[in-house]
Amino acid sequence: MTSVQLHYFALLREQRGLSSEVLATSATDAAALYAELSARHGFTLPIDRVRVAINGEFAPWNTPLLEGAELVFIPPVAGG
Amino acid sequence: MTSVQLHYFALLREQRGLSSEVLATSATDAAALYAELSARHGFTLPIDRVRVAINGEFAPWNTPLLEGAELVFIPPVAGG
Amino acid sequence: MTFRISTTPLDPPTLARDLLDLRAGAYVEFQGWVRNHNEDQAVQALEYEAYVALAEKEGARILAEVATRHAILGAACVHRTGLLQLGELAVWVGVTAAHRGAAFEACRAIIDETKARVPIWKKEHYTSGATGWINCATRGDFATPAAPQPQAGPG
């Protein structure tokens, strides 16, 4: 199990019902973690409409999860 | 002879040495009047770089001069 | 060249002052205002949320990229977060250049890239009482269609 820190924004924050959490997961990469959380919390955004940031930078979905990493799933942006 | 009112701006005002005058001319259109004044005052701008306004509107160079008309020769503009 | 997220109202004259430059002949400014409609729906307010650390990092990258592509002298962008009322200023972009062509093109590029890449989200509150996160609809029911997804990774 890997322990990671998660922050949620916008639609994902509302669907998760909280802004951050620390989670122990058996997922080995960011994509698997998003799939796990989608199944558990009913996220409506398919993974191909979401990006992931790890430790404050955009990262590929297949980035392995390291102990203590900080992840943010980024829903489609809409500034302006 | 036709009596017209002239206003000068920018380079033409400086080359004429005044801002307005009333002039009696034998020129029959605006182009002929510009040629007459160029010869008299040494205007450096050739007619193809100048436009003419008559009674407050841009007008073709071959517009006949009518008694009392107000003419402005328009040097190349440079707003902004 | 600063890109900033602000939780307080933006004052364009104050923001523009930092861009004063005697070499500049052109200044172009963009302001995004909260308008009273989107598509066919009447809007009452907008709520903006940002992932501030990454938004400011990605925004700074946008300004740097634009500065390499256009002959500009200065550029800045500030984006509001929080609940905004109709007519309020949501985003401000200012650009200076010796000549106007570069200033217009850079200003346009900065707001386009900001909307496409910077992690900021917008929830519309409609007069009907409904709300919607823009670009997040998954059944095409109320919000605007998703913009094309930007490429993953910085730059």
Add this chain to the structure above:
Amino acid sequence: MTFRISTTPLDPPTLARDLLDLRAGAYVEFQGWVRNHNEDQAVQALEYEAYVALAEKEGARILAEVATRHAILGAACVHRTGLLQLGELAVWVGVTAAHRGAAFEACRAIIDETKARVPIWKKEHYTSGATGWINCATRGDFATPAAPQPQAGPG
């Protein structure tokens, strides 16, 4: 939709206020500043002169034309005359639209057409002591080359 010549300094926030519109999502502004150089010459001040009656008439035509070609909600332009120092605001254009594309394009078109068609003249005062009416050089010695001549007759 007003086009105005002003003999006194321009204040952008005051000018922008007239364009406030709850239907507008985008506001684009252009400011032309007196810069400290032109081509390779150091500039000390600029002197603007206008044929006011025709300038305001032609300017109003430009705004009307642009409004028919772009989906804008409002537009205004004010141009200074007189002697302006470095950094001073010579011309201001503001445009509102529901969407930013139209606002950017219309703002650009207004300043482009204004520079090409409106009877306003600019004399540069160089730090060398020389002066020159822009676009009026006939021997290509010091001023910028003439812009292409606009068509005769109202637009």
